[in-house]
Amino acid sequence: MRLKDKVAIVTGGANGIGEGVAIKFAQEGAKVVIGDLKEDEVKAAEQKIKDMGGTALGVVCNVANKASVDAMVQKAVEAFGTVDILINNAGITRDAIFHKMTEEQWDQVFDVNLKGVFYCCKAVVPIMRDKGYGKIVNISSVSRFGNPGQANYAATKAGLVGFTRNMAKELGPKGITVNAVAPGSVETAMFLAVPEKIRAISAKANALQRPGTIEELAYSILFFASDESAYVTGQCLQVDGGMMMP
Ligand SMILES: NC(=O)c1ccc[n+]([C@@H]2O[C@H](COP(=O)([O-])OP(=O)(O)OC[C@H]3O[C@@H](n4cnc5c(N)ncnc54)[C@H](O)[C@@H]3O)[C@@H](O)[C@H]2O)c1
Structure with missing residues (x-):
């Protein structure tokens, strides 16, 4: 088991890639804290892992709210004693071509995708610094290279x-690695929200000619969360079927 007895927080862990990561980590022996917005979804994801014989705690958390993030991290420590791994996975889109994009759409995406990561790291990094160990993985996107309609994202x-x-x-000097994974097209609710015509094109716009699966993403995130990546830090791995070869 690659994460035996490690404590991992996965934000946005109730659905999509985050849920896949939470399940994979639990299968690898981690105690998983699932932080997400809706109580019923958080509890369902927790139960799914428990039914598989894993250890999980679902916590209702809005990463865009500092008090909510602090409370989630406190609950994680109360339940499992520490935090070893933080997966900053929660993310949203509010797509619009730039001349139609509202300030509200801009702010909503920044509040979750960047400020949320700031709050989560603020709460977790002191714990990792104290113990001299930690693994942080930030979920970026192939859209980081630019995608019409997604200036904010x-x-x-x-x-x-x-x-x-x-x-x-x-x-690094404190024994903590920080890496990123940039997915291409992965069949989750976020991807299915894209208009079908565009989805069909983007799903095949890569060397492998197909979208990625949640499990394929989870494996790459597992690599950065485990000690197999002990000498890798500051990297962003494209997991996009060869869509971008930077
Ligand atoms: N699906 C793709 O094709 C794709 C491609 C590139 C990058 N990504 C990135 O991967 C990550 C996961 O995406 P996904 O496709 O699984 O999305 P998803 O919409 O299926 O799931 C995202 C989860 O995050 C949660 N969430 C949203 N806002 C939150 C908040 N404020 N606080 C806590 N939880 C919140 C949602 O409730 C949901 O459970 C995101 O960061 C996304 O930007 C996805």
Whole structure:
């Protein structure tokens, strides 16, 4: 087991890629804290893992709210004693072509995708610094290279890569690695919200000619969360079927 007895927080862990990560981590022996918006979804994800014989705690949390994030991290520590791994996965889109994009759409995406990561790291990094160990994985996107209709989202996902590099340099001496994974097209609710015509094109716009599965993403995130990546930090791995080859 690659994460035996490690405590992992997965934000946005009740659905999509986050849920896949929570399940994979539990299968690898981690105690998983699922932080997400809706109580019924959080409890359902927790139960799914428990039914598989894993250890999980579902916590209602809005990553865009500092008090909510602090309470989630406190509950994680009360339940499992520490935090070893933080997966900053919660993310939203509010797509519009730039001349139609509202300030509200801009702010909503920044509040969740970047400020939420700031709050989560603020709450978890002191715990990791104290113990001299930690693994942080930020979920970026292929859209970081630009995608029409996603100026707000692309800015946050590119910003996350800068944040990842900066945090890696600051936290390396403290035994903490910080990496990012940038998915291409993965069949989750977020992807299914894209108009069908565009979805059909983007699903095949990669060398492998197909969208990725949640499990394929979970494996790459598992690599950065486990000690198999002990000597890798500050990196952003494209997991996009060869859509971008930067
Ligand atoms: N699906 C894709 O094709 C794709 C591609 C590139 C990047 N991503 C990124 O992967 C991550 C996961 O995406 P997904 O496709 O699984 O999305 P999803 O919409 O299926 O799931 C996202 C989860 O995050 C939760 N969430 C949203 N706002 C939150 C908040 N404020 N606080 C806590 N939880 C919140 C949602 O409730 C949901 O459970 C996101 O960061 C997304 O930007 C996805």
